[in-house]
Amino acid sequence: MSVLNDYYAALERLKANKPEVLPKGSAINNDTVAMEAGRKRGSIKKSRHAALIEAIEQAAQAAGQNVLSPAQQIEQAKTKTKAVKSDYDQLKKDYEKLLEKCNALLLENFELKQKTHL
Structure with a gap:
């Protein structure tokens, strides 16, 4: 599985409130998606993952989080x-x-x- 696929899978788990690494109810943002995917905080960069960041922001807004x-x-x-x-x-x-x-x-x-x- 590629890194990008890991990030998207982690995002889906957070959206479904079924994380494997983080506690349930965790906020949806770049850092939590990275940590849920088994990466370090801050590993999602705008220069490399613009589409992913957009998906994260949309998921956060859909979840009612203020981004x-x-x-x-x-x-x-x-x-x-x-x-x-x-x-x-x-x-x-x-x-x-x-x-x-x-x-x-x-x-x-x-x-x-x-x-x-x-």
Whole structure:
């Protein structure tokens, strides 16, 4: 059996959720197909296996797995970073307001204690 046939057989086993090497429910991607075929992670290269990679991506999408390109992953990370930064800025503003309230209450408490002790 050729290497390419091994990869396609491994892909079919993963699609059927009946892997022989990996645990059931493993994600369908280039690395898992390679490992299921008895090869090392990263052995499926775009330059040599373009059709196989396309088949893997289609199988992953059909299985409902989110397959994002590197550019999409970067864009998603940027969006997450912006959201986290926005949340952080809002929390910082809320913290400053609460700190002001706390200081005002401490001052008022101090002044009331001074009046009662006279």
